[in-house]
Amino acid sequence: MPKRKSSTAVAQSTPMDDVPLQVPAVDDGPPPKRAARGSRSSARNASTNPDKNANVLDAPEAFRASPDADTKDERMDIERMFNKETDDSLPSLVENGDSDTPLSELSEIESMAEEKLAPAKTAKKGGKAKKAQDTGETLAIPAKANKSDAKEPQFLDPEAEGEEEADEEEIKAALSRPPPVNSDVLPLPWKGRLGYACLNTYLRFSNPPVFSSRTCRIASILENRHPLSNPNEPPHATKNRPDREQPASVRRGQEFVEQLCLANVRDIPKMLRWNDRYGIKFLRLSSEMFPFASHPEYGYKLAPFASEALAEAGKVAAELGHRLTTHPGQFTQLGSPRKPVIDNALRDLDYHAEMLSLLKLPPQQDRDAVMILHLGGVFGDKEATLARFRENYATLPQGVKDRLVLENDDVSWSVHEILPLCEELNIPMVLDFHHHNIVFDSTQIREGTKDIIDLYPRILATWKRKNITPKMHYSEPTPEAITGRQRRKHNPRVATLPPCPNDMDLMIEAKDKEQAVFELMRTFKLPDFDTFNDIIPHVRKDDNKPIKPPTKKKTPKKKTKKQQEEAEDEDSAAALSDQGPTQQIISDDEIGMGGPDGRVYWPPGQEHWLRPAKKVIKPKADKKAPPGKELDEQGRI
Numbered sequence: 001m002p003k004r005k006s007s008t009a010v011a012q013s014t015p016m017d018d019v020p021l022q023v024p025a026v027d028d029g030p031p032p033k034r035a036a037r038g039s040r041s042s043a044r045n046a047s048t049n050p051d052k053n054a055n056v057l058d059a060p061e062a063f064r065a066s067p068d069a070d071t072k073d074e075r076m077d078i079e080r081m082f083n084k085e086t087d088d089s090l091p092s093l094v095e096n097g098d099s100d101t102p103l104s105e106l107s108e109i110e111s112m113a114e115e116k117l118a119p120a121k122t123a124k125k126g127g128k129a130k131k132a133q134d135t136g137e138t139l140a141i142p143a144k145a146n147k148s149d150a151k152e153p154q155f156l157d158p159e160a161e162g163e164e165e166a167d168e169e170e171i172k173a174a175l176s177r178p179p180p181v182n183s184d185v186l187p188l189p190w191k192g193r194l195g196y197a198c199l200n201t202y203l204r205f206s207n208p209p210v211f212s213s214r215t216c217r218i219a220s221i222l223e224n225r226h227p228l229s230n231p232n233e234p235p236h237a238t239k240n241r242p243d244r245e246q247p248a249s250v251r252r253g254q255e256f257v258e259q260l261c262l263a264n265v266r267d268i269p270k271m272l273r274w275n276d277r278y279g280i281k282f283l284r285l286s287s288e289m290f291p292f293a294s295h296p297e298y299g300y301k302l303a304p305f306a307s308e309a310l311a312e313a314g315k316v317a318a319e320l321g322h323r324l325t326t327h328p329g330q331f332t333q334l335g336s337p338r339k340p341v342i343d344n345a346l347r348d349l350d351y352h353a354e355m356l357s358l359l360k361l362p363p364q365q366d367r368d369a370v371m372i373l374h375l376g377g378v379f380g381d382k383e384a385t386l387a388r389f390r391e392n393y394a395t396l397p398q399g400v401k402d403r404l405v406l407e408n409d410d411v412s413w414s415v416h417e418i419l420p421l422c423e424e425l426n427i428p429m430v431l432d433f434h435h436h437n438i439v440f441d442s443t444q445i446r447e448g449t450k451d452i453i454d455l456y457p458r459i460l461a462t463w464k465r466k467n468i469t470p471k472m473h474y475s476e477p478t479p480e481a482i483t484g485r486q487r488r489k490h491n492p493r494v495a496t497l498p499p500c501p502n503d504m505d506l507m508i509e510a511k512d513k514e515q516a517v518f519e520l521m522r523t524f525k526l527p528d529f530d531t532f533n534d535i536i537p538h539v540r541k542d543d544n545k546p547i548k549p550p551t552k553k554k555t556p557k558k559k560t561k562k563q564q565e566e567a568e569d570e571d572s573a574a575a576l577s578d579q580g581p582t583q584q585i586i587s588d589d590e591i592g593m594g595g596p597d598g599r600v601y602w603p604p605g606q607e608h609w610l611r612p613a614k615k616v617i618k619p620k621a622d623k624k625a626p627p628g629k630e631l632d633e634q635g636r637i
Contacts, residue, residue, distance in 0.1 A: 202610065213288045302354050334389050335385040335386065493510050493516040515602060533599050
């Protein structure tokens with residue numbers, strides 16, 4: 001019988017006390033005026049582009065099909081996009097190899113059951129740690145001082161979709177299940193809003209990149225608490241780094257984080273206008289827009305520093321009539337038996353509620369700005385878990401209750417378990433078709449989209465009671481998936497529409513993001529399907545590429561200074577005359593918008609077309625021997 005591969009697991013984060021960061025006594029008082037002024041100026045001038053600044057990271061969840069997907073092949077392949085295996089060209093201010101992404105910083109990650117606790121594999125030095133850091137995968141890496149043989153416990157991610165090989169019995173059981181019974185009803189003509197989650201692939205790889213999920217490591221926050229060696233110059237990874245010999249300031253480190261936050265928020269209006277141009281009016285905001293905002297130690301409030309930027313984003317959404325929602329991660333659970341997990345969940349929900357409230361949306365759009373949540377683990381007793389959820393839900397602030405909605409999942413909780421709870425507590429229920437086809441009550445319903453239609457009146461009623469526009473989620477498993485665990489993995493794009501009402505909002509959870517929406521628009525000729533065209537591989541005509549200055553010819557050293565100056569003037573004039581027409585300057589509003597032809601669609605599997613073509617170095621021609629001579633194996637005569 002073939003062995004099953006180990007499940008995808010998320011490592012519990014290393015306690016901060018064990019991380020060997022030499023942080024001097026923190027000085028929370030104001031630094032000298034000149035240094036403070038230079039520090040703020042430097043922060044404004046620092047690059048927030050992950051392609052240029054190694055301290056700025058792409059948040060991993062934004063690249064996933066949904067917060068439920070937690071494997072590398074469920075995310076955009078960043079390495080392939082950049083035509084590289086690793087990015088060693090970018091120096092980092094963090095010298096140790098630990099990864100402090102939002103996932104790895106979750107100190108209280110739960111397992112579905114006690115017996116599923118698995119020991120972590122020993123972290124290896126070198127390539128494996130570097131690969132995890134570059135790809136955003138969470139790896140069990142101990143603190144720097146204990147790198148050799150230390151091990152840390154791993155907790156099974158209840159929502160993870162690991163690459164597992166099923167055994168023969170599992171495959172036989174899956175093949176013997178009754179075939180799904182699907183409805184042949186299509187919601188046409190479509191009058192609702194289609195949406196995607198968190199990240200726009202076309203804009204992320206435009207120049208400059210436009211996205212709202214920049215994040216960082218906590219080690220970078222601690223590093224940037226120190227003033228720069230030269231506070232009057234912009235930071236540089238090697239030439240102008242924070243000086244650890246000088247006193248640290250918490251405020252200075254917070255300014256570093258706020259810089260990333262504001263860069264994220266200020267890109268939202270651009271994303272909304274891009275969506276509107278191509279007929280997409282529904283967007284899930286990234287939960288990682290504000291790195292570590294709900295962290296127990298490094299957390300912070302969004303007001304007042306982000307109030308104005310969020311209000312501006314909300315103003316654009318209001319003008320265009322777009323819907324904005326959020327989806328806290330799978331570790332935000334209100335049914336856990338562990339108090340630390342509940343405390344983390346409450347902080348995370350408060351953070352999301354504040355973010356949505358600061359958008360200052362009109363009344364209906366504000367009600368529609370919901371937070372989608374899973375019930376989470378079972379913890380060995382469903383009834384006890386439901387009781388804990390009821391108890392903790394009762395303590396939530398009204399602002400959180402007004403936005404909270406529950407979704408059926410693909411691990412433990414079916415529609416028939418979530419819907420009665422939603423009806424009892426007056427919580428809207430999000431129907432996820434993909435999850436329903438994996439976890440459902442076979443005594444009451446059949447797999448597929450046909451029988452679930454009978455529950456639509458009850459599901460829609462949970463929304464209408466609170467005057468919120470209903471929404472559902474749709475995704476599809478990969479074609480090769482057989483077992484339930486394999487079918488959890490989302491297909492990069494979807495082939496059809498579910499039999500949902502044609503005037504509701506439908507979130508397409510797929511790795512290809514806006515391209516999956518485009519695919520549906522083309523397939524069914526939905527409104528605005530003719531507004532976009534295929535991109536030209538590796539070519540973009542909607543950004544301002546910098547023009548490289550002409551190469552100057554080297555002047556012989558023997559010439560006098562006057563002769564050198566005359567030769568340089570001649571070379572410059574000749575170079576300018578050979579340069580040809582100057583590059584057309586594209587306005588900021590049109591950068592990344594697809595150009596006049598709307599070339600923003602890339603075919604399935606061709607995401608690398610978004611980046612410049614990889615340079616191929618041709619091998620030198622084989623050396624030929626002179627007439628009458630022969631070459632040995634080393635090519636020598």
